[in-house]
Amino acid sequence: MNDASPCPPHKPPAAAELILRAVRPDDAEAITRLANLPGYRAGTLRQPFQRIDVTRKWLDALPADGLHIVAELRGEVIGNAGIDRHQGRRRHTAGIGMGVHDDHVGQGVGSALLAALVDAADHWLDIVRLELTVFTDNTPAIRLYERFGFEREGLHRAFAFRNGAYADVFAMARLRPDWAKSADSHP
Amino acid sequence: MSPTPPIVERLPVVGNLVLRAASPDDAAAITRISNLPGYLAGTLRQPFQPVERTRSRLENLPPDNLHVVAELDGTIVGNAVLDRHGGRRRHVASIGMGVDDAYVGRGIGTALLAALIEAADNWLDIVRLELTVYPDNQPALSLYKRFGFEHEGLHRADTYRNGRYVDALSMARLRPDWVKSTSSHP
Numbered sequence: 001m002n003d004a005s006p007c008p009p010h011k012p013p014a015a016a017e018l019i020l021r022a023v024r025p026d027d028a029e030a031i032t033r034l035a036n037l038p039g040y041r042a043g044t045l046r047q048p049f050q051r052i053d054v055t056r057k058w059l060d061a062l063p064a065d066g067l068h069i070v071a072e073l074r075g076e077v078i079g080n081a082g083i084d085r086h087q088g089r090r091r092h093t094a095g096i097g098m099g100v101h102d103d104h105v106g107q108g109v110g111s112a113l114l115a116a117l118v119d120a121a122d123h124w125l126d127i128v129r130l131e132l133t134v135f136t137d138n139t140p141a142i143r144l145y146e147r148f149g150f151e152r153e154g155l156h157r158a159f160a161f162r163n164g165a166y167a168d169v170f171a172m173a174r175l176r177p178d179w180a181k182s183a184d185s186h187p
Numbered sequence: 188m189s190p191t192p193p194i195v196e197r198l199p200v201v202g203n204l205v206l207r208a209a210s211p212d213d214a215a216a217i218t219r220i221s222n223l224p225g226y227l228a229g230t231l232r233q234p235f236q237p238v239e240r241t242r243s244r245l246e247n248l249p250p251d252n253l254h255v256v257a258e259l260d261g262t263i264v265g266n267a268v269l270d271r272h273g274g275r276r277r278h279v280a281s282i283g284m285g286v287d288d289a290y291v292g293r294g295i296g297t298a299l300l301a302a303l304i305e306a307a308d309n310w311l312d313i314v315r316l317e318l319t320v321y322p323d324n325q326p327a328l329s330l331y332k333r334f335g336f337e338h339e340g341l342h343r344a345d346t347y348r349n350g351r352y353v354d355a356l357s358m359a360r361l362r363p364d365w366v367k368s369t370s371s372h373p
Contacts, residue, residue, distance in 0.1 A: 045275050089231050089347045128352065129344050154340015154357050158315050158365075161275045166314065171340045171357065179344075 018109065020116050023068040023080065028056045030077035031070070039102035043138055045160055067120055071100075071109050078104045081113035083121060083130070092128040094121060110144050118148055118174070128179045133159065133169040142170065150174040202260045204295070206302050209254040209266060214242035216263035217256065225288035228348060229324055232285075253311075255302055257286075257295050264290040267299035269307060269316075278314040280307060296330050304334055308362050317359040319345070328356070336360040 023031070032055045035046040062068055068082035081098035085091065096117060100109045121127040133156065134141050150172040158166035209217065218241045221232045248254055251271035256263050267284035271277070282303060286295045307313040318336065320327050336358040345355035 047274055088233055090345070092347065092352065093345065131342070153342050156317070156339050156357070156359060158361055159276070159279070161278065166278065171342065173342060175344055 017074055018112060019072040020069050020112060021072065023059065023062070023070050023082075025056070025059055027070055027077060027080075028052055028059055031055050031059075031080055034077065034080065034099060034101055037102045039105065040099045042162060043135065043141060044097065044099050065125075066094075067117065067125070069113065069116060071113055073104070073109075077101075079109045079113055081110075081117055083117050083125070083127070085125070085127065092126075094125070094127045094130055096130055096132040106140065110141070111147075114144060114148055122176050128176050129173055131171065131173040133171055135160075135162065136168045136170055142172075145172050145174075148174065149177070204298060205258045206255055206298060207258065209245055209256045211242050211245045213256055213263060214238050214245055217241050217245075217266055220263065220265070220287045221285065223288040225291065226285045229321065229327060230283065230285050231346060253303065253306060255299060257299050259290065259295070263287075265295040265299055267303055269303050269311075269313075271311070271313065278312070280311070280313045280316055282316055282318045292326065296327070297333075300330060300334055304360075314362050314365045315359055317357065319355040319357050321346075321348070322354055322356050331358050331360075334360065335363070 029052055032050055032052045034040050035044070035050045035055070036048065040046065041048065063085070065085045066083055069080065070077045071079035071081075079098070079100040081096070083094045083096055085094045096114075098110060098113055098117075100113075118130065121130055130150070131153075132145065132150065134145065136155065151174070152170050153173050154171040156169050156171060159169040160167055215238050218236055218238045220226055221230070221241070222234065222236055226232065227234060245254065249271070251273075253269040255267050257265040257267075265284065265286035267282065269280050269282055271280045282300075284296060284299055284303075286299075304316070307316055316336070317339075318331065319342070320331060322328070322341070337360070338356055339359050340357045342355045342357060344352035346353055
């Protein structure tokens with residue numbers, strides 16, 4: 001055990017059987033199924049009727065320095081999450097995206113996924129800044145991010161089209177705790 | 188009738204300024220200005236950017252993007268890019284721009300930004316234009332404000348610049364007619 005997550009998940013994972021593992025090419029079908037669920041779609045930037053070949057192409061093109069995982073419960077993929085590392089003068093930063101199966105929200109799956117991403121970013125990937133956007137009315141997600149030390153940095157108006165209207169998002173970010181402490185002495 | 192005020196006319200540029208689409212042949216000229224220290228500091232460029240990278244970007248511009256160069260008496264002194272997003276963010280585009288260190292404060296940025304906004308508002312049906320800018324880049328901040336961009340957030344340690352992580356401001360501009368109709372939007 002280490003100090004990966006400043007706040008451990010409040011809720012226990014959906015079951016002791018919850019498995020987190022790296023995404024595989026043959027997850028394309030399961031991920032497409034997730035992405036086409038109405039709740040998953042509303043919380044993300046997915047479009048209806050996403051095709052499996054779009055998912056496959058995305059899986060094939062994942063950059064080597066990113067990190068994409070799925071949460072599996074009794075053999076079924078019920079959530080996924082990823083870190084997309086930025087490049088060049090933003091190499092120390094990465095974007096986070098995640099989603100959980102509509103029938104399994106509120107069961108700690110998101111907590112488990114996010115804890116794994118934050119642990120990898122802090123301890124192995126040397127990422128200083130994790131950033132994400134979240135729809136302003138997605139309270140469960142906002143609470144989850146806040147528990148892991150993400151802070152609101154901005155409000156982007158009319159950011160994405162969702163269910164017939166342009167919707168606002170919050171920009172949130174988390175600086176690695178040790179870095180935040182040493183920020184004053186940073187060269 | 189354009190919803191964009193003709194701000195460009197308030198700041199006449201001395202010389203013959205032409206705005207036109209960038210082409211792969213401009214790779215060397217664009218690389219030259221993007222390697223200047225001031226241009227670097229105001230953007231996300233890295234030092235010693237090779238011409239080939241610029242050329243490959245110019246050759247592979249998505250059809251939805253605009254890349255405009257400002258040519259003053261035949262020399263490229265600035266460029267600006269409009270990068271349209273896809274999917275559920277198709278109504279959104281990001282803007283990036285820069286001006287040759289020796290020509291800042293002469294209305295080049297104003298002319299470039301006016302051109303991008305005119306295209307976005309009147310021809311591309313873009314509702315939201317967004318950008319990031321370093322909070323200490325006063326000239327750029329006032330330029331964006333003049334064109335209706337508003338602060339939307341302050342992002343800590345956003346970028347590595349001259350030996351340290353610096354914050355960035357995000358700004359956005361909603362198309363004026365859209366803002367007015369927003370309450371009646373479905």
